[in-house]
Amino acid sequence: MHYDVIVVGAGSMGMAAGYFLAKSGKRTLLIDSFNPPHNRGSHHGETRIIRYAYAEGEEYVPLVLRAQELWHDLEKATGRQLFxxxxxxxxxxxxxxxxxxxxxxxxTYSLPLDVIDANEVNKRWAGISLPEDYIGCFEPTSGVLKSEECIEAYRELAVQQGATILTNSRVKEISVHGxxxxxxxxxxxxxxxxxxxxxGAWARSLLSMLGLKLPLSPVRKTFAxxxxxxxxxxxxxxPAFVFETAQGLYYGFPSIGGSGLKVGRHDGGNRINPDESIPGFGELEEDAGDLSQFLQHFMPGNKPLKYGKTCIYTLTPDENFVIDxxxxxxxxxxxxxxxxxxxKxxxxxxxxxxxxIISGKSEIDxxxxxxGRF
Incomplete structure (x- = not known):
């Protein structure tokens, strides 16, 4: 069967691309090895932070500001609260x-930001205990995206626009001839x-079929x-939060709907083969202890573990994206x-x-x- 565009991988980026392609009138097929949203992607785990004054570099700010506009559009189009x-x-x-x-x-981008010392952070949020040599940067307009619901929303709209979604179907071969x-x-x-x-984690093997060897490393990550x-x-x-500490970079979420405090560690993790079984949360000794230790240091008090989950990061050497x-x-x-x-x-x-795909260039730089950087 022939289509205008095939999207291989219908997770976070792919499902959104499928929607925009179908909306533009392209006959679009999305193929995924699983049934998105699912627990084998980077989107797994209910929520993700969206922040605009970006610690990873100013080059990301125009992209995230555009993303937030589109998240609001998605909320309006589906009637869902996603942010x-x-x-x-x-x-x-x-x-x-x-x-x-x-x-x-x-x-640079005139973004709302309160820069406050440790004492002010501790006063404003009684659940936090910062040492004196730390400061806080609070973005009042940032927040939390319901990641799995976002994918469900784009899937709903993509189908409405005429896209075909083929799930639980693994791609075995890709070839391009002109x-x-x-x-x-x-x-x-x-x-x-x-x-x-x-x-996602399968991009490296799929792109190798097209003669492209990108340095992509899938890593098992945990949160609880x-x-x-x-x-x-x-x-x-x-608020949602990101803490750079001497022990590592941690992130977390407030209790949403009584879910409890959610915490994860951004750095570290174990490299994996995504085609092999990935240990569940708690199967590795360090899973819960590392997160509990962070909480005891910065948000002390009795916080029993409820449960944890895993997801997959796919890392580049510089931890910047590939979109090209x-x-x-x-x-x-x-x-x-x-x-x-x-x-985000x-x-x-x-x-x-x-x-x-449509014009060969993007409105965003x-x-x-x-x-080419690789």
Whole structure:
């Protein structure tokens, strides 16, 4: 069967791309090895932070601001509440690149940001205990995205726009010959004029079929929910947070709907083969202890573990994204290597991928995410 565009990988970026392509009138097929949203992607675990004064670099700010516009559009189109404006508190030592990049980004783009010392942080949020040499950067307009619901919403709209979604179907072979793309699954063959590869942890093996060897490393990550005092940590009173500490970079969420305090560690993790069984939360000795230790240090008190989950990061060497056209095939767009901080951008990345396919260029500057840097 022939399509205008085939999207391989219908998770965060792919589902959004499929919607924008179908909306533009392209006959679109999305293929996924699982049934999105699912527990084998980077989107797993209910929620993700969205912040604008970006610690990872100012080049991300236009992309995330566009993404937030599109998240609001998605809420209007589906009638779902997908964004909670909890604010986001970023914490660290003042002179670090992490904190200075946040302050610099806020100034460059005139973003709301309260820079406050440790004493003020401790007064404003009684559930936090910061040492004196830390400061906080609070973004009042940032917050939390319901990640799995976002994918469900884009899936709903993509189908409404006429997209076909083929789930639980693993792609076995991809080939490109001029303006023709062939994609084979276990038992079906499809052709198209163009291709989007947005397959998360499986991107490296799929792109190797197209002669492209990107340095992508899938990593197992964990996060967990802890019982916590609702009067201190409820989402109407407590922000999402990112803490750069001497032990590592941690992030977390307030208690949303009585779910408890959710905490994860951004750095570290174990490299995996995504085709093999991934240990569940608690199967590795360090899973719960590391997170509990962080809480005891910065949010002390009795916080029993409720449960934990795993997800997959796919890291690039510089932990920056890959969003680009294939260097040899102008009809193949690639989104990969989101390195554990990509979900918030996925609405804008999906739109950018559709623009790359339709016109060969994106309205947003994607040059920082070029394949050429590798």
């Amino acid at each position: 909670l404006q909890t604010g986001v508190l970023s914490v660290g030592e003042e002179k670090t690149d992490f904190i200075q990049n946040i302050i610099s980004s806020s100034k 303006n023709s793309v062939t994609v084979r699954t276990d038992n079906q063959t499809f052709t198209s004029n163009s291709l989007v590869v947005s397959a 929910w802890f019982d916590a005092e609702e009067d201190l940590y409820h989402h109407e009173d407590f 056209l294939h260097p040899e095939y102008s009809n193949v767009a690639i989104a990969a290597g989101f390195s554990g901080h990509g979900f 951008f996925s609405s804008a990345v999906g739109q950018a991928l559709s623009q790359l 994607l040059s920082p995410f070029s394949i």
